[in-house]
Amino acid sequence: xxxxxNLHSYYDKSHILQGVxxxxxxxxxxxxxxxxxxxxxxxxxxxxxxxxxNGTIKFKEKEILGLESFxxxxxxxxxxxxxxxxxxxxxxxxxxxxGLKSKLSDASRWTIDDMYEIFPRLKERENAPAGVLSGGExxxxxxxxxxxxxxxxxxxxxxxxxxxxxxIEQVSNLFEEMKKRNISILxxxxxxxxxxxxxxxVYVMGRGKIVYSGTPNELRENEAIRKEWLEV
Numbered sequence: 001x002x003x004x005x006n007l008h009s010y011y012d013k014s015h016i017l018q019g020v021x022x023x024x025x026x027x028x029x030x031x032x033x034x035x036x037x038x039x040x041x042x043x044x045x046x047x048x049x050x051x052x053x054n055g056t057i058k059f060k061e062k063e064i065l066g067l068e069s070f071x072x073x074x075x076x077x078x079x080x081x082x083x084x085x086x087x088x089x090x091x092x093x094x095x096x097x098x099g100l101k102s103k104l105s106d107a108s109r110w111t112i113d114d115m116y117e118i119f120p121r122l123k124e125r126e127n128a129p130a131g132v133l134s135g136g137e138x139x140x141x142x143x144x145x146x147x148x149x150x151x152x153x154x155x156x157x158x159x160x161x162x163x164x165x166x167x168i169e170q171v172s173n174l175f176e177e178m179k180k181r182n183i184s185i186l187x188x189x190x191x192x193x194x195x196x197x198x199x200x201x202v203y204v205m206g207r208g209k210i211v212y213s214g215t216p217n218e219l220r221e222n223e224a225i226r227k228e229w230l231e232v
Contacts, residue, residue: 009053031195034205078151088131099148
């Protein structure tokens with residue numbers, strides 16, 4: 001589904017990513033772990049064409065490095081940014097409708113009713129301006145708007161940051177439902193317990209590189225890696 005090789009990314013003269021390699025299979029949830037500032041968000045922004053970079057990024061065996069972000073999205077990659085980027089003056093329902101791609105067929109995996117079933121709070125607030133929603137509600141909306149475009153791969157940046165435990169549980173359930181529908185997820189997540197619970201594989205980043213890869217169970221058993229690269 002996704003293959004990244006020798007990825008180097010830059011902000012002006014700052015060399016942020018220094019040879020990142022990672023991959024995802026279809027229907028797989030993979031978490032990208034690490035302390036703040038190690039390049040996790042830069043990695044998914046690079047995949048989405050938002051950062052100056054070089055190397056190889058292949059999606060379904062097609063090279064996408066160098067493409068504009070909207071073209072990458074049209075190929076079937078969804079992106080849920082950390083700052084959510086909802087449209088505050090539009091209603092919840094209008095935000096969801098904006099996620100639709102014009103060429104979607106009736107075979108789309110998601111409908112607005114699906115979104116309301118997963119997050120009933122969005123149904124209750126469907127006619128409210130998105131700008132008045134709580135942080136948790138905005139996160140629900142951002143996730144659901146991305147899914148309305150029926151992507152095959154979703155890049156999610158810190159989806160549970162600042163959320164109440166009940167909403168975190170709902171978000172985790174959504175990821176499990178996405179997996180059932182054969183959608184791949186590359187997840188940047190600070191909360192180790194959540195990442196290890198829902199992921200099939202994990203990568204750990206440090207100083208702009210991948211310093212470890214393995215299964216959640218392998219990472220649980222590797223105290224040295226956790227202490228060096230994850231624990232505060």
